[in-house]
Amino acid sequence: MEILETLRDLVRINSVNAFYLDGPGESACANYVADYWKSCGIETWSSEVLPGRSNVIARLPGKSATQRLILEAHMDTVSTAGMSIDPFDPRIEGGRIYGRGACDTKAGLAGMMSAVARAKKEQLIPPCEVWMAAVIDEEYSCQGVLHLCRELRADAAVVAEPTEMKVVVASKGVLRWRILAHGKSAHSSKPHLGIDAIYPMAKLLIELELEHRKLSATSHPLLGPATANVGLIRGGVQVNFVPDQCAIEIDRRLLPSESVHDVLKVYQACIDRMRLEFPLVVFEMEQPMLIDYGLETPIDRPIVQTAIQVLERLGLDSAPVGVPFGSDASKLHLAGIPSILFGPGSIDQAHASVEFVSVEQVQQAAEFYYSILSEFGK
Numbered sequence: 001m002e003i004l005e006t007l008r009d010l011v012r013i014n015s016v017n018a019f020y021l022d023g024p025g026e027s028a029c030a031n032y033v034a035d036y037w038k039s040c041g042i043e044t045w046s047s048e049v050l051p052g053r054s055n056v057i058a059r060l061p062g063k064s065a066t067q068r069l070i071l072e073a074h075m076d077t078v079s080t081a082g083m084s085i086d087p088f089d090p091r092i093e094g095g096r097i098y099g100r101g102a103c104d105t106k107a108g109l110a111g112m113m114s115a116v117a118r119a120k121k122e123q124l125i126p127p128c129e130v131w132m133a134a135v136i137d138e139e140y141s142c143q144g145v146l147h148l149c150r151e152l153r154a155d156a157a158v159v160a161e162p163t164e165m166k167v168v169v170a171s172k173g174v175l176r177w178r179i180l181a182h183g184k185s186a187h188s189s190k191p192h193l194g195i196d197a198i199y200p201m202a203k204l205l206i207e208l209e210l211e212h213r214k215l216s217a218t219s220h221p222l223l224g225p226a227t228a229n230v231g232l233i234r235g236g237v238q239v240n241f242v243p244d245q246c247a248i249e250i251d252r253r254l255l256p257s258e259s260v261h262d263v264l265k266v267y268q269a270c271i272d273r274m275r276l277e278f279p280l281v282v283f284e285m286e287q288p289m290l291i292d293y294g295l296e297t298p299i300d301r302p303i304v305q306t307a308i309q310v311l312e313r314l315g316l317d318s319a320p321v322g323v324p325f326g327s328d329a330s331k332l333h334l335a336g337i338p339s340i341l342f343g344p345g346s347i348d349q350a351h352a353s354v355e356f357v358s359v360e361q362v363q364q365a366a367e368f369y370y371s372i373l374s375e376f377g378k
Contacts, residue, residue: 003366004097004359006036007110011090011099017076018053019140026075026136030056033075033113033134040117049147053136058116060130060373067128067377068153069303070337071116071369072145072328073109073160074138077101084353096356104350107357108160108343108365109134115369127377128155138328142292145328149335156303157337158372159329162345163321165361165368167307169340170222170322173254173294173330175263178247179204179271182282185237185244194242198235200278201246205230207270208250220255222322223294227253249289253324256294264288295330301338303376310371314364323347342368 013032018025030046030053037044037058046054056075062068077100080087087100097107116132118124131152135144161168181201186194212228219225228250235246252263264285271283297304299320311318325347329339344361 001363003110003114003362004092006113007097007102007107007362008090010106010110011097011102012088014088015075015077015101016079017137017139019137020079022079022081025053027052027054029075030054030134030136036113036117040120042116042120047147047151049136049143055136055144055148056134058132060116060119060126062126062129062377064128064377067155069126069128069130069373069376070152070154070157070332071112071130071132071160071373072148072157072332073105073112073134074136074144074328075109075134076137076139077104077106078139078351082353083355092359095359097359097362098354098356100355103162103345103355103357104347105160105162105343107345107362108162111344111362111365112160112369114366115373118370119373124374126373127375130373135328142328142331145331149331154337156301156376157329157332157339158303158307158369159327159332159339159341160343161327161341162347162350162357163323163341163343164346165316165342165344165364166321167304167311167318167340167342168323169297169299169304169320170220170256171295171326171330171341172223172226172324173256173258174290174292174326175252175254175260175288176249176290177288178249178286179267180245180247180284180286182284183242183244183280186242188240188242191242194244195280196242197246197281198243200274200281201233201235201248203277204270204274204283205248207273208267211266211270218255220322222320223255223324226255226258254294256296258294260288260291292326293330293334295333295339297333297338297340303338303340306372306376307340307342310368310375313371314367316364
């Protein structure tokens with residue numbers, strides 16, 4: 001089928017995000033997508049986001065000039081480091097297509113491209129204008145979708161991500177930042193002349209663990225509780241120095257109802273208690289490295305109701321669900337665009353050493369995207 005060949009073409013293209021050491025960026029993929037649209041006779045243009053890195057937009061005019069639906073998928077992938085298969089050999093075996101990006105999220109991209117191309121071929125005029133946006137940089141800093149949000153107004157968005165063919169209306173946000181403890185260096189033979197930064201940080205970690213256990217007391221019906229993880233710790237210079245600094249990095253997954261300010265207040269209170277216990281140690285909480293808010297689209301929104309109706313007709317599970325991972329959808333949501341996630345594959349295969357996606361789901365997803373653009377806005 002044509003959609004499978006499109007997906008295989010996309011997987012063959014190395015579009016590892018340029019922020020990674022092994023990443024050439026999305027330019028070759030963007031050129032392929034643009035040429036695809038042009039060969040279909042579909043209006044298309046590129047919008048440079050970062051030097052040499054552009055979003056590619058295709059447009060289908062609709063019956064209503066005042067309504068717009070966005071189909072959005074990212075072109076970049078994560079690094080190929082650690083893969084145990086050839087990342088750019090999209091072999092088909094056992095009903096699966098393998099390769100880096102096959103699942104996350106070139107399968108969704110191919111499905112959306114196929115749906116829009118089919119609409120053009122069949123001379124379908126959708127109820128509202130449709131933009132299919134292939135964007136850059138979802139896997140690092142989301143500059144592609146942020147640029148897109150500044151360029152457009154829309155009534156709804158469908159974002160391609162591996163959701164196992166379920167409509168996702170809620171996702172957790174993420175907050176990442178560092179906490180540092182500053183002491184005083186000294187020779188290890190005279191530790192009393194220094195101020196050890198590691199011991200106070202260890203005590204702070206115990207305090208944080210107690211706070212993190214409390215997160216399970218509040219649960220979202222689709223997302224469960226918020227979670228937290230201390231993923232990195234660094235301290236000291238060498239073994240015969242009293243360590244003058246220790247740093248930790250925290251990954252906190254946010255529920256849609258949580259504010260960053262309130263979350264950080266909890267951590268600041270822990271730090272304040274440590275300052276009383278270790279008055280000679282200077283604790284510092286840096287500004288967040290990453291803030292991404294959660295997504296929660298009400299089930300009664302037209303895009304959700306349309307998705308439910310389409311899935312019921314296709315004989316697929318139509319119950320809205322939540323996911324713990326982030327995506328471009330939360331940025332579209334913050335821009336005032338009701339958004340859902342939908343796509344083939346499982347997040348368990350995304351970024352994996354053996355990445356793959358089901359052929360059947362790729363085909364079903366293309367049918368879903370076509371039905372959405374055909375019916376939304378009626």
